[in-house]
Amino acid sequence: MKKFFTVSVTFLLTVFMLTAMTACSGGETKNPAVADIVSAITEQYPMDEDMTQVTSENLISNTYGFESDEYSDLAIYLKSSGVEMDEITIIKASDSSKVAGIKEKLENHLNNQLVSTKDYLPEQYAIIEKCSVVTKGDYVCLIISENADDMVKIFENQL
Amino acid sequence: MYNQNNRDPYEMYRIKQKRKKARRKRLAFRTAVVLVVVILVAATLFSIGSCVNNLVCSSYSSGESALTDATETTSTKATKPTEPEPTIPAKVTGPVEPSFFDKTVIVGDSITLGLSYYLEKQNNQGNKPLGDAFVLCNGSLGYINAKENPVGDSNCRLPVYKGKQQPIEDSVADIGAERVYILLGMNDVARADSKTLITYVKDLTDKIIKKSPNVRICLESTTPLIASKQGPYLNDENIRKFDKELKKFAKEMDYSYIDLYSVVADDKGHLKDEYCGDPQNMGLHFNDTAQAAVVDYLINHPDGI
Numbered sequence: 231m232k233k234f235f236t237v238s239v240t241f242l243l244t245v246f247m248l249t250a251m252t253a254c255s256g257g258e259t260k261n262p263a264v265a266d267i268v269s270a271i272t273e274q275y276p277m278d279e280d281m282t283q284v285t286s287e288n289l290i291s292n293t294y295g296f297e298s299d300e301y302s303d304l305a306i307y308l309k310s311s312g313v314e315m316d317e318i319t320i321i322k323a324s325d326s327s328k329v330a331g332i333k334e335k336l337e338n339h340l341n342n343q344l345v346s347t348k349d350y351l352p353e354q355y356a357i358i359e360k361c362s363v364v365t366k367g368d369y370v371c372l373i374i375s376e377n378a379d380d381m382v383k384i385f386e387n388q389l
Numbered sequence: 390m391y392n393q394n395n396r397d398p399y400e401m402y403r404i405k406q407k408r409k410k411a412r413r414k415r416l417a418f419r420t421a422v423v424l425v426v427v428i429l430v431a432a433t434l435f436s437i438g439s440c441v442n443n444l445v446c447s448s449y450s451s452g453e454s455a456l457t458d459a460t461e462t463t464s465t466k467a468t469k470p471t472e473p474e475p476t477i478p479a480k481v482t483g484p485v486e487p488s489f490f491d492k493t494v495i496v497g498d499s500i501t502l503g504l505s506y507y508l509e510k511q512n513n514q515g516n517k518p519l520g521d522a523f524v525l526c527n528g529s530l531g532y533i534n535a536k537e538n539p540v541g542d543s544n545c546r547l548p549v550y551k552g553k554q555q556p557i558e559d560s561v562a563d564i565g566a567e568r569v570y571i572l573l574g575m576n577d578v579a580r581a582d583s584k585t586l587i588t589y590v591k592d593l594t595d596k597i598i599k600k601s602p603n604v605r606i607c608l609e610s611t612t613p614l615i616a617s618k619q620g621p622y623l624n625d626e627n628i629r630k631f632d633k634e635l636k637k638f639a640k641e642m643d644y645s646y647i648d649l650y651s652v653v654a655d656d657k658g659h660l661k662d663e664y665c666g667d668p669q670n671m672g673l674h675f676n677d678t679a680q681a682a683v684v685d686y687l688i689n690h691p692d693g694i
Contacts (some may be wrong), residue, residue: 282506285513288523289505295552310506312499312528312674313667335552342549346528350576 260389264303264320267369267388271318271381281318282310295335296321300328315343315354317374320385326368336363336372343374475602478567480645483689487520490568490687494523494561496548497572500612500675501526503666507680518684523564525550525557531576532589546576558596561604569597569604570687572649574611574631575673579622583634590638607645607692608635616659618672625658645692652686653679 284306290296296304303322309315319336323329340363347355361378364371366389373381481489495501505524511517525548538544540554550560561569571593577586594606610632613625632650639646653675655661664679665672675683 282510283513284509286509289509292550310503311666312503313670338552346546350529
């Protein structure tokens, strides 16, 4: 009886451990490159040719107020027509303590886009109003687009 | 063994401990009182010291102003040092190198926003036609709302600098600009007559000069719309009226005046169709061809001459 009990407990523990290991490996944190996330999004929703990639530190720092030590990876694409505010901005914070600050700055930028299009570009205003800044782990994302909801889901699925 | 009082040794020990405790309490109390007294004395001395210092300073400055008020009688009194005259960069003819624009700020609305993206595309290809020029713009910025909708106002349209909206003159000063190009007016022409608008232009330029006395102001003419988008108030006739006043104002103030209108207009005075980036929309924004023409003009006529 004692032997049976010992064997049963050992067996159950083994099963439990194997199950736990499998479950945990399924939830392993992903750290994709921001460019790969953008590629996944644009595979489903290709960018127009007048989407410009912003790379100059001056423009990044001025438009958003980001400092280079806040992020380890970022991609910013903006529509350059001046009348459409389409945007894909994805940032990986340099560490998790920077996420809140980056989110706040992106929200300030979003609000600025909202104010600048109100009365001036009402169609753009209506699109921007439905957009928001999203975070997942150390990643922060702002997508301004008619398809923003779907594009954000793709972003989240990459992480 | 008992002591001479015939008390239990344990009892004696307890009495001794009590006395020690009482002594410690008295010592702590006395130390606290001394500390409080020291702090009070120090605070009092400090306050007295500050009062005396203020008295001395105010008597010195009133004495000094009394000294300067009683002017021509003596020649040995000290005079207030005069502020140096501003050294505004001279007007130049082009062509200039891209580095000429390194300490330049370009202030504008959505048309200038398009310029910033054009320059970014150039930058991505390794070109910097306007050097390190800094673009300070916001989509619906105008001369009027730059004054009437300050920071904190829900309709503030001031450009963002380092992620925060602030007055244009503050951003120009923070950047340390030597030249400021201003391309505004498209968001103003429909709101006020030309003479009223010039008062807003003066307000903005005065504020910039006050904070950055050594800066050269370069006023760029408001640009036209395509023929099919002429409105009842926002139209090329009103734009030209404003530009005429703007040019006159620039001449009076010895500011540079850049006639961008002529650069982008067709022979009928409207924005060239091939330059328009939004013919189905507002009909006034520039495409990259137009931005290239503007950049080329600035390089060859940095002060409009």
